Amino acid sequence: MSFSFERMKMPHVFVLLAGVILFCSLLSYIIPSGSFDREEKQIGNLTRTMVVPGTFKELPKAYSLTGVILPQEVEGKAAPVSLVQFISAIPRGLEQTADIIFLIFLIGGVFGILQRTGMITAIIHSLVTRYSSSGPLLTIILMLTVSIAGSTLGMGEEFIPLVPIFLYVAKELGYDRIYGLALVMVAADVGFAAATTNPFTVQIAQGIAEVPLGSDLGFRVIFYVVCMTATILYMLAYGRRIKGQPERSIMGVDNFHIKGLDKITYTLKRSHIWIAAMCAVLFVAIIYGVQSQGWWLAEMSGGFLLMGAIAAWMAGLTAEQTVSSFVKGMEEMVVAALVVGFAKGIQVVMEDGQIMDTFIQFAANMLDGYPKIIAAEGMLVFQSMLNFFIPSGSGQAATTMPLMAPLADLLGITRDTAVFAFTCGDGFSNTIIPTSGVLMAMLALAEIPFGKWLRFMLPLFGILITLAAIFLAIAVWMNLA
Numbered sequence: 482m483s484f485s486f487e488r489m490k491m492p493h494v495f496v497l498l499a500g501v502i503l504f505c506s507l508l509s510y511i512i513p514s515g516s517f518d519r520e521e522k523q524i525g526n527l528t529r530t531m532v533v534p535g536t537f538k539e540l541p542k543a544y545s546l547t548g549v550i551l552p553q554e555v556e557g558k559a560a561p562v563s564l565v566q567f568i569s570a571i572p573r574g575l576e577q578t579a580d581i582i583f584l585i586f587l588i589g590g591v592f593g594i595l596q597r598t599g600m601i602t603a604i605i606h607s608l609v610t611r612y613s614s615s616g617p618l619l620t621i622i623l624m625l626t627v628s629i630a631g632s633t634l635g636m637g638e639e640f641i642p643l644v645p646i647f648l649y650v651a652k653e654l655g656y657d658r659i660y661g662l663a664l665v666m667v668a669a670d671v672g673f674a675a676a677t678t679n680p681f682t683v684q685i686a687q688g689i690a691e692v693p694l695g696s697d698l699g700f701r702v703i704f705y706v707v708c709m710t711a712t713i714l715y716m717l718a719y720g721r722r723i724k725g726q727p728e729r730s731i732m733g734v735d736n737f738h739i740k741g742l743d744k745i746t747y748t749l750k751r752s753h754i755w756i757a758a759m760c761a762v763l764f765v766a767i768i769y770g771v772q773s774q775g776w777w778l779a780e781m782s783g784g785f786l787l788m789g790a791i792a793a794w795m796a797g798l799t800a801e802q803t804v805s806s807f808v809k810g811m812e813e814m815v816v817a818a819l820v821v822g823f824a825k826g827i828q829v830v831m832e833d834g835q836i837m838d839t840f841i842q843f844a845a846n847m848l849d850g851y852p853k854i855i856a857a858e859g860m861l862v863f864q865s866m867l868n869f870f871i872p873s874g875s876g877q878a879a880t881t882m883p884l885m886a887p888l889a890d891l892l893g894i895t896r897d898t899a900v901f902a903f904t905c906g907d908g909f910s911n912t913i914i915p916t917s918g919v920l921m922a923m924l925a926l927a928e929i930p931f932g933k934w935l936r937f938m939l940p941l942f943g944i945l946i947t948l949a950a951i952f953l954a955i956a957v958w959m960n961l962a
Contacts, residue, residue, distance in 0.1 A: 497915050497931070498823040502570050505827055505870070506562035509834025514559030515539040516838050534887045537842045540835060552833075559835040570829045575822030577829070578918075580778040585641055585818040585922075586811045587782045591789035592642040593810020594803060595760070598796035600753040605646055607749045609653040616654040616724070617717050623650070624668040624713055631672030632705055635679040637911075637919050638821075640665050642814060644926040648739045656720055657730040658737055659937050662927040663716060666920065667912060667938070671712050671945065674908020675705040682904045686878040690886040690896040697897045704952050708945055715941045731933050756792050763788045816925045821918035828871055840867065841881060845888055856892045857902055857957045858950055860885060864906025865946070869914050878903060898956050905949035913942050 518536035543558035552563045562570075575582065595601050612619035630636040643665055651661030676683045677698060687696070723730045767784040770776035793803040831837045844863040848856045867881065882903060889899040911917045915931060924934055 495820075495823055498820070498826065498921070499571065501916060502823075502826045502830055503567065505836075506567045506570070506830045506834070509561040509830065509836050510542075510544075512834075512836040513539055513839055514542060514835040515842060516559075516835055517842075534883055537838060539839075562830045562834045566833045567830060570826035570833075571823055573829050574825030574827075575819070578822045578825045581638060581821050581918075582818045584778045584782050584785075585638060585814050585821065588639065588785050589642045589814030589818075590807040590810040591785045591792075593806045593808070593813070594789040594793050594798070595756070596810070597798060597802065597806035598753070598756055598792055599750075600756045600760075600792070600796075601646060602649075603749040603753045604757060605649060606653075609650060613654070616656070616720060619650070619654065620664065620716060620720065621713055623647070623664050624716065625709065627665055627668035628672030628675075628705075628709055628712075631669040632675060632677045632679060633672075635673060635676070635682065637669055637673055640669050641919065641922050641926065642810070644923050645739050645813075648737075648927060652737050652739065655724050657723055657727065657732050657735060658927050658929060659731055659934065660716070660720055660723070662923060662929060662934075663719075663937070666923045667712060667716070667941070668709075670908060670912045670920075671708055672705070673911070674905055674945070674949075675701070675708040676904050676908065677701045677705055679904070682878060682907060683900065686882050686900045686903050687897075689878060689882040690889075690900055692896050692900065697901065700952075700956065701901075704948075707952075708948055711944050711948060712941065715944065719937070731937050732929070752795065756795050759791055759795065760788055763791075813926070816922065818922070820922045820925065824916050824918040824921070827916055831870055837870065840870070845885075848888060848892070851892070853892055853894050854954050854957045857894055857898055857953050860899060860902035861906045861946075861949060861953055864903050865910045866906075868907050868910045869916050878907075894957050895960060898953070901956055902953055905946075905953070909942060909945045909949060912938050 515537055518533040520533055540557070540559040543553065543555040543560045545553065547553060548560050548563055550564050552566050553560050592601070608619065612622075627640065644662060647665040648658055648661035651658065651664065673679060673682070678684065683701070687693070727734070763784060767776070767781055770780055770784070774780075789803075789807065793806075798806070828837070844859075844867075848859045848863070851859060864881065882899070885899040885903065886896045889896050911920060913920075913935060915921060921931075924931060
């Protein structure tokens with residue numbers, strides 16, 4: 482009997498993530514615990530807490546009946562995850578990701594205001610009307626735009642509120658909701674993985690590895706072009722298959738109702754153009770602040786709030802209309818925002834049981850002594866697997882690069898190669914792992930079952946990870962990247 486993702490019934494995303502948290506909690510009773518020493522280091526405008534290579538020490542387990550129920554601290558020992566730590570993992574994950582969660586809520590509220598002005602629907606409808614006979618061309622334009630934002634600016638969570646808009650585009654062009662989600666999610670993730678100047682992965686990892694920023698930019702640009710070409714060709718092939726033949730869609734028969742987007746089509750007016758121009762200017766200002774002024778999520782959230790307020794004023798909305806639209810926009814983001822905190826709970830319990838560092842040390846020991854290319858490919862595999870437990874680019878960089886950089890020295894490969902393996906391993910797996918808050922949030926908004934998404938995404942993931950492996954081998958062979 483062959484396995485079919487069609488028959489794979491996945492639980493609700495909250496249940497799935499809670500199950501993974503439970504599994505990792507149980508692992509803390511089996512997997513040896515250990516820890517590295519850590520130190521703070523300034524990377525650009527950010528302060529990162531990083532492991533100190535060569536300081537790993539295994540810690541004996543402190544088993545006790547009390548420790549099964551209540552957290553306990555025994556000097557010189559590690560305690561497995563207790564029941565109290567397990568049931569508090571999700572609240573602690575929500576607390577630790579509060580800045581991202583509120584950013585998603587606030588951006589959702591702002592997009593609610595923008596939708597009320599009619600600007601979003603009018604512009605999208607205008608684009609669809611203009612390119613109605615050329616869905617592939619519009620696909621290429623949208624995916625390149627989104628992927629460039631992911632590759633250069635590291636944008637990901639910011640696209641969550643845009644999911645209904647891309648679903649609308651796909652529906653108007655005669656495609657399915659998987660195609661609509663892929664327009665934004667796959668494009669963003671491939672750009673994020675095939676990073677050129679991504680500040681959250683490339684720049685942080687290069688800073689930690691103590692290599693010049695942008696030292697392998699030409700190599701990365703070529704890799705980005707190749708990856709996006711493969712991605713767009715895959716998308717266009719799927720689009721041709723389902724165009725006018727909805728029965729061939731992975732979603733099957735689907736009425737394709739879009740939540741969070743009015744069905745009313747607005748005529749594009751001059752005021753819509755002015756609002757769009759204002760949003761573009763403020764968005765560029767926000768990105769400039771992040772890149773050069775040390776702004777982070779709080780300042781970004783404030784910038785988006787200002788964008789919403791000005792848009793409401795330019796559209797002549799009353800205070801009551803503005804607030805109601807803002808609240809409605811936030812309501813659409815409830816599941817999407819909370820998923821991020823649920824996913825963080827996985828890392829929380831692994832740190833409670835002190836088994837995260839054990840995985841990292843084991844991988845470093847496994848890679849030591851292998852030929853250069855095999856070791857580099859091993860780094861790619863390790864980073865992809867670790868992303869299941871640390872689905873955060875900057876967090877994974879701070880955790881693994883202090884070890885991978887000196888390991889690269891021992892193996893005789895460049896530190897830029899280790900950074901390249903990290904960015905690919907961290908990025909591409911975000912398209913398939915159920916612990917990725919962004920992926921699960923977007924799937925929830927698009928109402929796409931995880932099993933159906935895997936059926937669409939796994940072949941493309943195989944293509945992309947193969948390209949990463951090939952380029953990694955080239956990098957080692959040419960002593961580049």
